[in-house]
Amino acid sequence: MNISQKLLVLFTFFFLFSSNIALAGPNEDLQAAYKRKDYRTVFRIASDFAKKGDRAGQYILGELYMQGHGVKKNAWSAGQWYKKAADQQHPIAMYAIGSMYATGVGAKKNPKLAFQMYTKAAGKGIPDAYRGLGIMHENGHGTKKNMGAAIHWYEKAAQKGMTDVQIMLSERFLNGAGVKRNFGKAFMYAKKAEKSGNPGVNYLLGLMYANGMGTKKNPYHAFRNMKIAADKKVVSAYYSLGAMYIKGLGVKKNPYHAFQWFKKAALKNIPLAQHNLGLMFLEGKGTKKNPYSAFQWLSKSAKKGLPASMFLLGDLYVDGIGVKKHHGQALAWYRKAADKGVPLAIYSVGAMYANGYGVKRDLRQARVWFQKAAQKNVPAAKKALQRLNAAKK
Numbered sequence: 001m002n003i004s005q006k007l008l009v010l011f012t013f014f015f016l017f018s019s020n021i022a023l024a025g026p027n028e029d030l031q032a033a034y035k036r037k038d039y040r041t042v043f044r045i046a047s048d049f050a051k052k053g054d055r056a057g058q059y060i061l062g063e064l065y066m067q068g069h070g071v072k073k074n075a076w077s078a079g080q081w082y083k084k085a086a087d088q089q090h091p092i093a094m095y096a097i098g099s100m101y102a103t104g105v106g107a108k109k110n111p112k113l114a115f116q117m118y119t120k121a122a123g124k125g126i127p128d129a130y131r132g133l134g135i136m137h138e139n140g141h142g143t144k145k146n147m148g149a150a151i152h153w154y155e156k157a158a159q160k161g162m163t164d165v166q167i168m169l170s171e172r173f174l175n176g177a178g179v180k181r182n183f184g185k186a187f188m189y190a191k192k193a194e195k196s197g198n199p200g201v202n203y204l205l206g207l208m209y210a211n212g213m214g215t216k217k218n219p220y221h222a223f224r225n226m227k228i229a230a231d232k233k234v235v236s237a238y239y240s241l242g243a244m245y246i247k248g249l250g251v252k253k254n255p256y257h258a259f260q261w262f263k264k265a266a267l268k269n270i271p272l273a274q275h276n277l278g279l280m281f282l283e284g285k286g287t288k289k290n291p292y293s294a295f296q297w298l299s300k301s302a303k304k305g306l307p308a309s310m311f312l313l314g315d316l317y318v319d320g321i322g323v324k325k326h327h328g329q330a331l332a333w334y335r336k337a338a339d340k341g342v343p344l345a346i347y348s349v350g351a352m353y354a355n356g357y358g359v360k361r362d363l364r365q366a367r368v369w370f371q372k373a374a375q376k377n378v379p380a381a382k383k384a385l386q387r388l389n390a391a392k393k
Contacts, residue, residue, distance in 0.1 A: 039070030050081065055088035062096060079106030086117065091124035098132060115142030127160035147178055158189055166193035170204050187214025199232035206240060210249060223250025238265035239273045259286030266297060274301035275309045295322030302333065310337035311345040327358030347373035347381045363388060
């Protein structure tokens with residue numbers, strides 16, 4: 001779930017009874033009832049406390065209504081009890097009613113009140129409130145947008161062990177999303193979240209160990225983490241694991257295993273995996289040669305905008321590999337790749353004009369394209385220009 005959507009977090013019972021409970025008996029009875037999941041008894045005991053004005057009893061009653069435990073689920077009633085507890089400075093109740101104001105669940109939506117309640121709860125050290133304030137500062141809900149303040153609160157939440165925030169910060173610092181790129185912090189937060197068992201963390205650590213981001217390169221740890229992530233169905237890890245098997249990074253080179261992981265990723269519509277799968281079918285690497293399948297997979301990645309695939313698709317149409325020869329289609333794909341800045345594609349457009357393939361022969365246009373390719377240091381383009389110059393003499 002995207003962290004910006006994860007506002008309303010329901011708590012388990014903390015039984016933070018205030019000091020006005022004189023007897024331990026009812027408190028112990030309530031806890032015993034909760035342990036055996038006798039929520040009706042929990043509701044009865046909490047109601048007695050709540051009606052006497054005890055803030056913890058009021059909070060627990062809110063929880064019971066919110067979760068439908070021991071009483072019919074009723075978010076509005078939950079909100080009323082949360083508010084009573086929050087008015088008495090119950091820290092978690094402050095966060096809970098703040099979440100209701102933020103989402104409009106159990107209370108009328110009011111971002112400003114949500115921000116105020118989160119601020120109060122944060123002042124009492126509630127980590128979820130830190131995250132809530134981060135979200136509100138980032139999106140400008142209930143306060144002005146302030147990314148610096150958002151990161152400040154996110155980092156406070158992360159330091160308190162909130163795994164989802166740690167993962168989010170690791171991704172942000174790794175990619176420079178909304179924050180200055182900082183590989184050291186990216187790695188630090190990923191390591192903090194490592195024990196959570198979230199396979200997304202293994203994927204992030206695999207990337208950083210593989211590329212030496214925030215830590216020394218370590219192929220063994222890169223492969224180990226990426227394999228854990230892939231085995232737990234993190235789709236992005238499928239492609240990375242395939243690349244590791246191709247390169248022999250942290251594992252012995254194995255084209256067959258590379259092909260299998262690229263195929264898994266390709267079936268999940270990852271363009272780079274579709275491109276690599278096409279190449280492996282084309283070359284017979286890790287699988288039998290299959291020009292038709294090569295064309296099909298390269299078509300998929302080309303249509304998703306991958307420049308290298310666009311160029312190769314042009315080659316396949318020119319040579320009639322896996323598809324019937326079609327110079328018009330070849331030129332169209334070369335142009336698309338050229339527009340993306342692929343040097344050999346720029347040269348190939350020039351060659352099509354020079355030879356009259358898929359277009360009327362036009363040496364003037366050919367020269368324009370060859371010059372562009374020569375500026376990108378394509379040797380064949382420089383030779384083509386020499387030939388055109390020699391022909392003019």
